[in-house]
Amino acid sequence: MRRRVFILGGLLSFCSYFTGFSQRIELSPILIERIRYLTIFLEEMKSNKLEGVPFSYCEKVVDYFSEIELRERNLFGVQQDLSIRGANFENNFVYLNGAKVNDPQTGHFSLQIPLTEFDLEKVTIDGSSLQVAFHLKKPQREGIQLKSSWGQHSLWEEAFSINFPLKEIKNRISFEHKISSGSKQDTDFKLHNLVYYALLNEEENNWEFLFGWQKKDFGADSFYSSFYPHQEEHIDQKFFQLKTEMGIHSFSFSNNLYFRHHRDKFVLNRHDPSFYTNFHTTYVWGDEFLFKIFSGLDFLTGIFKEKITSTRLGRHSRIKKELTFRFTPQLRSNLLSQLDLSLLHCQGYGLNHSFSSRWEYSIGDASKIGLSVHRLLRYPSFTELYYFSPVNRGDTSLEEEKIYSLEFSFSHKVEKNIFTKLSIFFRKHKDAIDWVKNNLSSPWEAKNLGKLEVEGGGFTLKINPWGEKSRSIRFSYTYLHSPKASYSYSKYVFDSLQHKFVSQWKLSLFGWNLNLLGKFNKPYRRNSYVLWDLKLEKNFFSNLKFFIEGTNIFNQNYYEMVEIKGNSRWYKIGVKVNF
Template structure:
């Protein structure tokens, strides 16, 4: 039975039984209890995914039993047996045919086919995602969803929230290389009932690989601007119960920008290490991970256009432990985690005598408990989370009662902020033959905001028409606490407001999707209502040195109206006799905002949204195991920016084409990639031009 056949069999033959104690599982679709599907607490509808649109997912591309199958499946498209996976969630797990919200899934096959070196680059091909880079290879990247900013989404690693309370700029510092990622799952729109209230406009979950067989793999690649990257992974599986895996990688580049003195200052160096393990028997499953990420990069004019020799060093560690009982009517999934982030910013590189370095250290401790049970009226899920964020700094926060020493220096952390977020979730699901209604609410309180417990409701509904069509509609609300940078960063022309109010959002969405015989289509409409939205703005006021002053403010009420459409063809299903054409995908996103840029005021994030985004991909099998993938994206950004001479400029539209050619031969793969194939000149942020054509060649081996 192929993966596609297995998916359809379960889709049409499975009937929900609330009193049934066993959990619905796919044996042809890789997943884990910490995946977005599981955390979502709903059945997830899975279709055909194009790497350009990231709108749908094929079952046979998500995970593969052995490393050999990974390369073979990309080259031949054969159905292969996949790891056993539960698609139930920690909050009201439902069956495959009852999903009322859609989740975008980027499979491992799609990751391998994309001409990218980082997760950030990969997300550029999602129509509803805005990726704004400062520097190469994701050195500093802001990722947002549906016209928001990087502070308004939740980023997860294996289902664990790894967002940094200091700033969203460094949210994508992962301890794993892109080659070690099993899949990426994207949920668009408020997800308070799923991830808590920090997921104002959505969430991105990175799921790492856990091969079921003992294996070893390595890769190396090199390219333009002194780029080099290498990594190795080893996995040891003991029977069907124990699994341990260790991976490490390093990446470097000379960069492509120079300071006024002629010095290269967009260079980049990173080192990553990651260990994950698991134990599973008939009664319980336990998983754990520990990782680190160290990064140094020249920040050129990334933070201020006045100084072009900035530099930043970050060091992060990640630890988590998760478990779930597999028997009984009442299912419990506890998790505990600790993430630490250390940051050193240099306004003048290697010159603390000119301006003292900024030091920050953030420790985030969290524990959450989720459970669900069945009864005569349906399926009910409950959840609770306690998350403590503790930051000490040289310039962010309130004065500390006792200064703390900064390791490796003669200085102390003198200010900081400690806040605790508590939230409770209740959700209930009513399931009929073709109709699903899922409703719930989230109650949240944060110690820093000195606010009473607030409640945010949500309701999702889905109706299936025949075998191919699905209609859905939802209403959800959420809030987000300001980052510590937004509250306290008052340095170098910035003036923060420590009395900022949390921003709130309510959203309505409706849409439909179609999937049958290799054709998948989706259309959706949404309306977002922002209250107390937080942003940095300038009204032209200058400081004593003549620099513009940027202030953090609650920007007021803003409404966004948006639509997304996509169309994907899997030619291997439509025309199975031919091999040349593999996939074609197209997607378009449109956003209209009712708050125009006010005369004399410039927004740093809120008003600089993508009004139009068009993405497309074409995947071909040129000859035997030789594949070619071509990706294109067009973007038109609203808003403006101030250049080094304090002159205002509107953002220009641009289109970028990327390509990847690869030879997949059993246990090894060789490839060459070209990013920005035609050398388009463009900026994602004002005053930070992006590189021209970037060529990379690489080799990977799987044993």
């Protein structure tokens, strides 16, 4: 029966290709991106801004927002954990082209996105609902991009992207490869990303097909435990997605069908693999339908299956079902609103609900006031439920975590030169989940901690005093008042940033463009540190670009986590060619 549901979704999508209608209805972006048009709650970085930012992999972009903490166990996309406004990496919701790609085994893998920089159109962050969304560039009928770079520690990167037509279908194939000996012993890596994206726009229907493949082989020095510095990991991920849109008169329909396969091989001691080696394979199926019955009312339904086969966690699976009613009434021309009411059922946890309410009021053309209220659910990962070892103990009786959030926002724009935004937010966690212990010699245990409350605020200032896109200044700051720890030792929940300040300086001189980014981080229980990244680039001719990028250019000594030392300075140079 379960297989039939997924097959039915695919058949409906396939059949829609052959169905004609007399009128095409343009669909709202909510179908694809899940984050609505109430822009006051969003932080985003678009492709025209991404081009000049020093990022060596797509996920790195989020680190330049003050409400995000990105914990990199190594650079260039080897592995990183995401924290939005102090929520740990299991509590965030990550979307790729509208599909939720959170890994059911562990949130350590949720931010492994099979994309190249040629595929990324923009990144949007909704701190109030703990969402990060990666949006794709649409393929074109023609265009070729090539990139190659070299850097410290035997770094070599190569990448290409080709756009081409197949009759009426626009296609893009992108590939990148990165290899390095690592900045220290047992941090070497080989990384691959391959993406194929096809788009068909017809008078009646829109079709999208996406395939992403990611392969990572790397040394994992102290990634999970400082007692074992010679760890090694091998990851192979495949992602498939088929999306369709169709409409007739006031009714429109869309389908988002996707599958994610993630395989992980973990070696505790790469010099003696027989000592301890684990294999984990997860499968995620998703099929979502959106029906727009008439203007202002959407009906969404989805069914999802998560499965794991593991030498350590065993074999487990669960089915999730979701039903959502979305109201977007246009009460006044200067008042936008959105209300989501959802029923959710997860196998083993029964029926539950979530809701979301957003309001945005415009004061003239320059100012906006916003209010958002959310109730979110987070189910325990398979690791939190079933992982048992001498140093880590899961708990099969864990309850789902309920998250309540409230945000007030105000933004103001002075023509095109100055933009400011101020936010105040509150968040409460009920049955919060974390790995804790009271004695240093005791094993880590997954526990429901009860209630946690987080409050804070944020400020953003963007200045363009010269009126030029190549010259601008941006400041952003986020403050968090973290909860007091109820246990002596906490792995994640009680080890968040209390202060983060980000400054970005874009300058242009004699044809050279400089993008300098500084980050001041003050963890709640650890010493503060400042990191600076830069990118210097110059165009030669109309299609050739030379660039220099540096990460942690002042070689700041710091710790990403209590037991994990941060990354040292790393420079690279490269060229990029467009045809």
